[in-house]
Amino acid sequence: MDLGSPFLVTLMLLGYVLTVASITRLINYDQVLDPVRLFIARRMSAAHEQAAQAELEGHPTVQEYAIRRRDRWALASDFMSCPWCVSPYVAAACAPALVEVLNWPYWTMFWIVPAARYLVGWANRWVADPTQIVDSV
Numbered sequence: 001m002d003l004g005s006p007f008l009v010t011l012m013l014l015g016y017v018l019t020v021a022s023i024t025r026l027i028n029y030d031q032v033l034d035p036v037r038l039f040i041a042r043r044m045s046a047a048h049e050q051a052a053q054a055e056l057e058g059h060p061t062v063q064e065y066a067i068r069r070r071d072r073w074a075l076a077s078d079f080m081s082c083p084w085c086v087s088p089y090v091a092a093a094c095a096p097a098l099v100e101v102l103n104w105p106y107w108t109m110f111w112i113v114p115a116a117r118y119l120v121g122w123a124n125r126w127v128a129d130p131t132q133i134v135d136s137v
């Protein structure tokens with residue numbers, strides 16, 4: 001099989017972008033990772049409650065610490081639900097395999113990864129679901 005033909009290269013690039021989109025969708029929306037999302041949501045809620053309690057009791061240092069913790073968990077939650085945020089990491093993890101199979105120089109990853117990220121983020125507007133975390137407890 002000659003991987004130098006334009007048809008096969010196009011097919012491999014399409015498969016790469018679809019793989020990145022599938023893994024990104026798994027991380028962003030799939031129920032398999034709902035336990036991780038629940039863990040993050042619970043931690044964020046606990047930190048928020050701790051900040052409110054510290055404010056009522058007049059402990060500004062504890063309150064500031066709890067607010068920082070809440071903000072870190074909120075950032076993690078936002079990251080897990082943002083395809084524009086997740087897709088570059090997924091694309092970067094998958095790119096070496098594509099470059100190796102196509103026998104391209106490794107510097108080509110510097111344009112493959114941003115292109116895949118853009119395509120996945122752009123296509124997300126048609127396939128995005130509202131995130132609903134399912135607690136099976």
